[in-house]
Amino acid sequence: MTARLAVLALAAALLVTLPFWMTSIYYINVASQVLFYAIFALGLNVIAGYGGLVSLGHAGLFGIASYATGYALAAGFGHIAAILISLCVGLVAMAIYAVLSLRATGIGFIMITLALGQIVWGLAYRWISVTNGDNGINLHGRPEPFGLSLSSASSFYYATLVVFVIAVAAVAVFVRSPLGAALMGTRDQPRRMNALGYHVWAIRFWACMLSGLLTSISGILFVYYTQFISPQTLALTSSAEVLLMVISGGAGTLVGPIVGAALVIIIKSVVSGFIERWNMLLGAIFVAIVILMPEGLVPGSARLWRLMRRKMSAAPRARAEASS
Amino acid sequence: MNWYVLSVNAVAFGGLLFLLSAGFSLIFGLMRIPNLTHGSLFMLGAYFGAALIVGVRGVALNFWLAAILATVGVAVLGALIERLLLRQLPGQPLAQVLVTLGLSFIAADFCLMVWGGDPINVETPAGLGGFMRLGKAVFPNYKLALIALAVAFAIGLWMLLDRTRLGAMIRAGVDDPDMARVVGIRVSRLFTIVFALGAGLAGFAGIMGGPILSVYPGLDQDMLPLALVVVILGGTGSLLGSFVGSLVVGFLYNFGQALFPELAYFVLFLPMLLVLLLRPQGLFGRFVP
Numbered sequence: 001m002t003a004r005l006a007v008l009a010l011a012a013a014l015l016v017t018l019p020f021w022m023t024s025i026y027y028i029n030v031a032s033q034v035l036f037y038a039i040f041a042l043g044l045n046v047i048a049g050y051g052g053l054v055s056l057g058h059a060g061l062f063g064i065a066s067y068a069t070g071y072a073l074a075a076g077f078g079h080i081a082a083i084l085i086s087l088c089v090g091l092v093a094m095a096i097y098a099v100l101s102l103r104a105t106g107i108g109f110i111m112i113t114l115a116l117g118q119i120v121w122g123l124a125y126r127w128i129s130v131t132n133g134d135n136g137i138n139l140h141g142r143p144e145p146f147g148l149s150l151s152s153a154s155s156f157y158y159a160t161l162v163v164f165v166i167a168v169a170a171v172a173v174f175v176r177s178p179l180g181a182a183l184m185g186t187r188d189q190p191r192r193m194n195a196l197g198y199h200v201w202a203i204r205f206w207a208c209m210l211s212g213l214l215t216s217i218s219g220i221l222f223v224y225y226t227q228f229i230s231p232q233t234l235a236l237t238s239s240a241e242v243l244l245m246v247i248s249g250g251a252g253t254l255v256g257p258i259v260g261a262a263l264v265i266i267i268k269s270v271v272s273g274f275i276e277r278w279n280m281l282l283g284a285i286f287v288a289i290v291i292l293m294p295e296g297l298v299p300g301s302a303r304l305w306r307l308m309r310r311k312m313s314a315a316p317r318a319r320a321e322a323s324s
Numbered sequence: 325m326n327w328y329v330l331s332v333n334a335v336a337f338g339g340l341l342f343l344l345s346a347g348f349s350l351i352f353g354l355m356r357i358p359n360l361t362h363g364s365l366f367m368l369g370a371y372f373g374a375a376l377i378v379g380v381r382g383v384a385l386n387f388w389l390a391a392i393l394a395t396v397g398v399a400v401l402g403a404l405i406e407r408l409l410l411r412q413l414p415g416q417p418l419a420q421v422l423v424t425l426g427l428s429f430i431a432a433d434f435c436l437m438v439w440g441g442d443p444i445n446v447e448t449p450a451g452l453g454g455f456m457r458l459g460k461a462v463f464p465n466y467k468l469a470l471i472a473l474a475v476a477f478a479i480g481l482w483m484l485l486d487r488t489r490l491g492a493m494i495r496a497g498v499d500d501p502d503m504a505r506v507v508g509i510r511v512s513r514l515f516t517i518v519f520a521l522g523a524g525l526a527g528f529a530g531i532m533g534g535p536i537l538s539v540y541p542g543l544d545q546d547m548l549p550l551a552l553v554v555v556i557l558g559g560t561g562s563l564l565g566s567f568v569g570s571l572v573v574g575f576l577y578n579f580g581q582a583l584f585p586e587l588a589y590f591v592l593f594l595p596m597l598l599v600l601l602l603r604p605q606g607l608f609g610r611f612v613p
Binding site for chain 1 (some may be wrong): 600
């Protein structure tokens with residue numbers, strides 16, 4: 001337990017001091033991306049990891065919140081109003097998603113969310129008179145909470161970090177709450193949970209809403225970060241990327257999606273510097289992780305670590321026994 | 325645009341979709357997974373065929389020969405995917421779906437790497453380039469041939485599934501895989517056969533669609549959702565379902581694009597949502613996925 005606390009303290013210290021030792025603005029921006037994609041991955045993990053409901057349409061929700069922010073700002077609303085509007089729009093979209101896709105679980109849920117994601121993408125891409133098609137929508141300016149400007153890389157990083165910490169705390173509380181425990185129950189034994197008197201559908205629905213809230217928050221951070229939103233952000237590739245973050249890190253763990261987000265974003269931004277074939281690498285990592293390390297990096301390496309420690313502590317004992 | 329011409333276009337596109345989705349539906353029915361590489365197999369068939377027709381090292385092939393070679397190539401690829409990758413994950417449908425998703429990204433990037441980003445136009449095969457006049461309406465011969473071909477394939481597949489021993493085994497596997505194993509059917513071998521068959525059909529659809537749709541990067545992402553809609557509409561594992569679903573989607577897509585070009589996608593997905601709400605197993609489906 002102390003080792004875990006030490007790692008946590010080290011991670012917190014690194015995150016807080018990052019803009020001081022990371023001199024390149026480019027890498028501070030990469031760190032901001034890791035943080036808001038980690039929120040997105042945490043959001044997907046709520047249903048995919050803890051609820052066993054894998055969604056391949058989450059980029060659609062992410063994009064809806066981003067577009068909503070763009071429209072609200074263009075319509076002349078202030079930043080606070082725009083953010084609130086986007087959160088409401090994102091939650092309504094999530095409710096529609098949930099009502100339609102919770103008719104099924106497992107593979108059926110994947111198919112319906114995939115189809116819904118493609119509808120949203122198709123609308124963003126083809127409904128040119130509203131969404132400006134492939135050219136997307138530009139934003140101007142970032143909000144200034146308490147009079148602090150977020151235009152520099154490090155100030156935006158700190159704002160994202162604050163939201164990120166709140167999101168992690170919220171998910172940690174949720175997982176330990178009765179609702180979180182009930183959600184894991186519906187993942188493992190839906191019929192038993194039903195027989196025990198739990199409303200399985202409602203538990204899943206509220207989990208979806210939390211997922212939608214986190215997804216919308218990350219979508220808003222994304223659009224403030226890039227100042228631009230286009231249909232590319234809503235494509236199936238984006239949904240698969242965030243799912244890869246969850247699965248590669250470890251679905252159903254708190255740290256897994258964060259590690260996964262860091263891994264995917266760093267590989268993507270480092271590799272795309274000298275390789276053009278990001279999608280091929282993405283696909284290859286996907287196949288490799290699913291076949292070789294299906295439980296994800298965090299639980300996988302934790303298992304290796306325990307195995308190694310047992311071997312290490314077993315080896316001297318065996319030698320002592322052999323000599324006696 | 326003329327209503328007759330639009331209808332013929334819709335039926336021809338529906339025929340193409342039938343070739344694509346019949347395999348998708350059979351794989352789904354038997355293996356219980358949506359094969360997310362299906363759009364990629366369609367695109368690979370189109371690119372293989374187009375490359376052979378344009379010519380590799382100066383040797384250009386006839387359209388039909390290229391189509392047959394591309395079909396066989398994609399079918400072998402499908403069998404390899406099933407044998408080498410999906411076979412590693414027995415009883416884990418979620419992992420299998422994710423592998424097919426990863427493969428679809430690899431395939432998309434592979435095509436972009438080899439053939440570049442510019443669309444390739446495939447010439448209509450010799451003898452089918454003209455038009456047929458019927459009163460005032462003018463129908464392109466190739467589309468009529470495509471309809472005839474799709475009907476022939478539908479009959480052939482129906483004969484295969486309904487009249488042969490292999491077909492009976494496949495139907496048994498779709499209805500109850502465990503019971504099929506108990507009576508001595510090697511269901512895992514059926515998996516390979518059906519995956520290769522479905523892949524071959526998708527590849528064939530890809531090259532046959534070349535003269536109408538042309539071949540371009542992103543073709544996979546355009547076709548996969550359509551196959552998904554056909555199967556959700558028609559029901560999984562049902563040949564009749566794919567046939568009816570393909571026609572419905574063909575009409576919706578073509579008329580949607582002509583009447584409301586910006587909302588074509590939405591028009592397409594609306595009936596799918598209705599079916600999901602009112603009849604989740606699809607119009608002719610046997611089980612809810």
